[in-house]
Amino acid sequence: MKARFNYPTRILFGRGVIEDLAAEVWALGGRRPLLVTDSGLMKTDIPGRIEKILKDGGLDPAGFSDVSPNPTNRQVDAGAAAFSQHRADCIVALGGGSPLDAGKAIQIRIHHKEPFEEYDDLKGGDTKITGELPPLVAVPTTAGTGSEVSRSAVISIASVDRKVVLFSPRLMPQVAVCDPELTYGLPPRITAETGMDALSHNLEAYLSRGYHPMADAIAMLGICMAVDNLPVAVANGQDVEARQGMMMAATMGATAFQKGLGVIHSLAHPLSSVAGVSHGLANAIMMPHALRFNAQDAPDRVADVAPALGSEDVSGEGAARAVLDLCRQIGLPTRLSEAGVTESMIPKLTEKAMQDGCHTCNPRECKPEDMASLFTAAL
Numbered sequence: 001m002k003a004r005f006n007y008p009t010r011i012l013f014g015r016g017v018i019e020d021l022a023a024e025v026w027a028l029g030g031r032r033p034l035l036v037t038d039s040g041l042m043k044t045d046i047p048g049r050i051e052k053i054l055k056d057g058g059l060d061p062a063g064f065s066d067v068s069p070n071p072t073n074r075q076v077d078a079g080a081a082a083f084s085q086h087r088a089d090c091i092v093a094l095g096g097g098s099p100l101d102a103g104k105a106i107q108i109r110i111h112h113k114e115p116f117e118e119y120d121d122l123k124g125g126d127t128k129i130t131g132e133l134p135p136l137v138a139v140p141t142t143a144g145t146g147s148e149v150s151r152s153a154v155i156s157i158a159s160v161d162r163k164v165v166l167f168s169p170r171l172m173p174q175v176a177v178c179d180p181e182l183t184y185g186l187p188p189r190i191t192a193e194t195g196m197d198a199l200s201h202n203l204e205a206y207l208s209r210g211y212h213p214m215a216d217a218i219a220m221l222g223i224c225m226a227v228d229n230l231p232v233a234v235a236n237g238q239d240v241e242a243r244q245g246m247m248m249a250a251t252m253g254a255t256a257f258q259k260g261l262g263v264i265h266s267l268a269h270p271l272s273s274v275a276g277v278s279h280g281l282a283n284a285i286m287m288p289h290a291l292r293f294n295a296q297d298a299p300d301r302v303a304d305v306a307p308a309l310g311s312e313d314v315s316g317e318g319a320a321r322a323v324l325d326l327c328r329q330i331g332l333p334t335r336l337s338e339a340g341v342t343e344s345m346i347p348k349l350t351e352k353a354m355q356d357g358c359h360t361c362n363p364r365e366c367k368p369e370d371m372a373s374l375f376t377a378a379l
């Protein structure tokens with residue numbers, strides 16, 4: 001199966017579409033791409049394969065792979081320097097959310113020179129992203145963040161000591177090349193964690209405040225696809241249908257969260273920046289607690305998603321239990337203490353969760369004491 005969509009951006013989807021990458025770069029006017037990836041992926045044959053596809057297509061790429069999980073502003077500056085040094089004219093961002101977001105932030109950095117925190121979406125930084133942005137093609141190798149079709153990049157910024165969302169409609173990649181085959185070698189644990197991120201995007205989008213029936217429809221099917229395919233993809237990474245289903249669920253998740261996210265992501269962001277928990281695992285652990293919390297103010301919305309999560313009991317408790325069962329089935333821990341979080345971290349986690357913008361779309365208002373209780377319940 002191969003497909004072409006132009007919603008929410010140009011998407012090439014299906015096994016083998018990676019072979020069309022060079023043609024897509026040419027069509028954007030690119031000749032000298034900066035291939036942004038991360039050090040983990042450099043241990044696989046994927047960056048080499050992509051570089052060959054670009055070269056065989058008559059392009060002159062240079063590589064930049066100094067990107068860590070949860071990329072930093074320092075790495076973005078180094079990437080922008082590599083872009084200038086190569087006299088690059090476009091970016092091919094390859095990897096999970098970390099290199100895709102690093103690629104988008106490098107895109108900003110080329111012609112935007114203020115300190116990075118000035119572009120923080122929470123401070124209205126989107127209005128400052130006005131200069132030229134080199135074109136970017138996103139090639140996901142995890143099925144999780146959906147950054148390939150999102151208008152944001154999440155970067156850890158040292159000066160403010162937290163993960164900052166950079167947002168602009170202009171950050172939507174010009175093209176997303178979604179080839180599920182690039183995820184076949186993803187280890188089971190990363191498949192499970194990133195897959196729970198995809199589920200959380202669909203779930204939070206559906207529950208979030210606001211009127212967006214189109215996003216709701218995508219989110220609901222995205223939940224079903226993630227729940228159906230994730231256990232299979234974790235058990236057998238070579239399962240073509242499951243890998244394809246998860247990659248589509250991830251792309252649908254970020255398409256749906258144009259509507260908004262919610263408290264799960266506000267809790268998850270500091271769990272990564274303060275306690276080093278991976279983004280997907282942080283979402284997975286907080287999800288059951290957030291469902292119980294949200295069911296108190298949005299019981300109807302939670303009742304809608306419970307069957308999609310696999311629960312006949314449509315209460316918050318039923319939905320939470322379904323998520324816990326899924327986590328156990330895919331081998332993920334369900335408690336923060338199992339992920340290195342201690343009670344003494346909760347005040348700082350709470351402060352940072354309140355500063356995060358995602359919870360402003362949550363169906364239930366979140367006060368500092370709510371954030372603290374949710375962290376404590378998950379310990």
Ligand SMILES: NC(=O)c1ccc[n+]([C@@H]2O[C@H](COP(=O)([O-])OP(=O)(O)OC[C@H]3O[C@@H](n4cnc5c(N)ncnc54)[C@H](O)[C@@H]3O)[C@@H](O)[C@H]2O)c1
Pocket residue numbers: 038039040041042044046068069070071095096097098099101141142144145146147150151152153154182183184185186187190194197254279280
């Ligand atoms: N921009 C957005 O809209 C958005 C949305 C959600 C999350 N995020 C951000 O995305 C980041 C997380 O991204 P992620 O969960 O995809 O993880 P990641 O990009 O950090 O990758 C996790 C690990 O998987 C490895 N990896 C990736 N693909 C692989 C493959 N095919 N084979 C083997 N190893 C592979 C990487 O090297 C890395 O070690 C966080 O910083 C998060 O805040 C962004």
Ligand SMILES: [Fe+2]
Pocket residue numbers: 145197200201265279283
């Ligand atoms: Fe996420």
